[in-house]
Amino acid sequence: MKEKSDVMQTEEQFQDWLTQHFLEPKHWQQQFKLAKKGIEQSVVVVALLYKEHQNFEQANEWLNKAILLGNTEAMYELGNVYFEMEDEERAFEMYKKAAQLGHPDAMNNLADMYFNGEGTGHDERLALKWFTKAAESGVVEAMFTLGIMYEQGLGTEVDDQQALTFYEEAARGGDVESLYRLGMIYFEGALGQPQNREQAIYYFEQAAEHFxxxxxxxxxxxxxxxxxxxxxxxxxxxxxxxxxxxxxxxxxxxxxxxxxxxxxxxxxxxxxxxxxxxx
CATH class of the missing domain: 1.25.40 (Serine Threonine Protein Phosphatase 5, Tetratricopeptide repeat)
Structure with a gap:
C-alpha cells in the first residue's frame, strides 16, 4: 500500500493537472505550496479544488491531511466526497464526527441521514435532535425541515405553532421553500391560521423572485x-x-x-x- 505522501501529487504533477483543466496556475501553485507546508486553510482549498473537478482520490488525501490538523470543515467536506461516491456509511461517520464538533452543515446532513435512513438506521427522533441543533446554528434548510416535522408529526407530536414559527424563521433567512409554504398556509388557512389572500400573495411573490x-x-x-x-x-x-x-x-x-x-x-x-x- 502506498503511503499518503506517495499518493499525493507532486508540484510538477499538480502543474500538469492544472494545465489539463485550464486552471490559472499562479494562484493555485501558491496554494499548493502552502498546503504542502501544512497551512490548514490552503490544504482545504486544494482539496476542494480537486473535489470540484471530481478527482476524489486527491480530494480524499488532502481532506484527510486537514482532518489530522483538526479541521471540521474538512471532516464535513470529506463526508460530501463519500456521499457523492455513494459510500453512505463513511459519509455518515464523517458528518457525525464534524457535527459533534459543532459544524452546522454537518449537523444538518447528519440529520438528513437519520431522517432518510442513509448510512444508518431510520431514526426520526435523532433527526429532530440534529435538525434542531443545525437550526440553532443558523441553517435555514434545517428550520424548514423542522417546520415539516412539526406540521406532520415526524419524530415529535404535531405542533402547528412550532411548525409556523420554524417556517417563518427559515423564510426570514431566505429559504425559498419556506416562503412558498407560508404562501400556501395563508392561501388555504392551514396551521390554525385564517385564510389571508394578501399574505399569501406576499409570500408567493417573495418565492417567485427566486423563480x-x-x-x-x-x-x-x-x-x-x-x-x-x-x-x-x-x-x-x-x-x-x-x-x-x-x-x-x-x-x-x-x-x-x-x-x-x-x-x-x-x-x-x-x-x-x-x-x-x-x-
Whole structure:
C-alpha cells in the first residue's frame, strides 16, 4: 500500500493537472505550496479544488491531511466526497464526527441521514435532535425541515405553532421553500391560521423572485380566478411555463385559442415539447 505522501501529487504533477483543466496556475501553485507546508486553510482549498473537478482520490488525501490538523470543515467536506461516491456509511461517520464538533452543515446532513435512513438506521427522533441543533446554528434548510416535522408529526407530536414559527424563521433567512409554504398556509388557512389572500400573495411573490415555479402558477391562478385579471395571470403563467410547468402552458394554450391563433400555436408547440420531455 502506498503511503499518503506517495499518493499525493507532486508540484510538477499538480502543474500538469492544472494545465489539463485550464486552471490559472499562479494562484493555485501558491496554494499548493502552502498546503504542502501544512497551512490548514490552503490544504482545504486544494482539496476542494480537486473535489470540484471530481478527482476524489486527491480530494480524499488532502481532506484527510486537514482532518489530522483538526479541521471540521474538512471532516464535513470529506463526508460530501463519500456521499457523492455513494459510500453512505463513511459519509455518515464523517458528518457525525464534524457535527459533534459543532459544524452546522454537518449537523444538518447528519440529520438528513437519520431522517432518510442513509448510512444508518431510520431514526426520526435523532433527526429532530440534529435538525434542531443545525437550526440553532443558523441553517435555514434545517428550520424548514423542522417546520415539516412539526406540521406532520415526524419524530415529535404535531405542533402547528412550532411548525409556523420554524417556517417563518427559515423564510426570514431566505429559504425559498419556506416562503412558498407560508404562501400556501395563508392561501388555504392551514396551521390554525385564517385564510389571508394578501399574505399569501406576499409570500408567493417573495418565492417567485427566486423563480419558484409553483409560486408563479399560484399567482397566475389568483390573478385569473380570484381577481379576474387575465393579462396579469398570463404574465405569471408565462413565467411558470418558461420554467417547465405543464399546467401553466395548458392555461396559455386555452387563453390564446380564444384570442390569438398564432400565439396559441406557439404555446401548443411548447406544451408538446414539455410533454415529450417529461416522458
Amino acid at each position: 419558484h415555479l409553483d409560486a408563479f402558477f399560484n399567482l397566475g391562478y389568483i390573478s385569473e380566478l380570484e381577481e379576474g385579471l387575465m393579462e396579469k395571470a398570463v404574465h405569471y403563467y408565462k413565467q411558470a411555463s418558461l420554467l417547465g410547468d405543464l399546467e401553466s402552458t395548458k392555461k396559455l394554450v386555452h387563453y390564446y385559442e380564444q384570442t390569438n391563433d398564432a400565439q396559441a400555436q406557439k404555446w401548443r408547440e411548447k406544451l408538446t415539447y414539455l410533454q415529450q420531455d417529461g416522458e
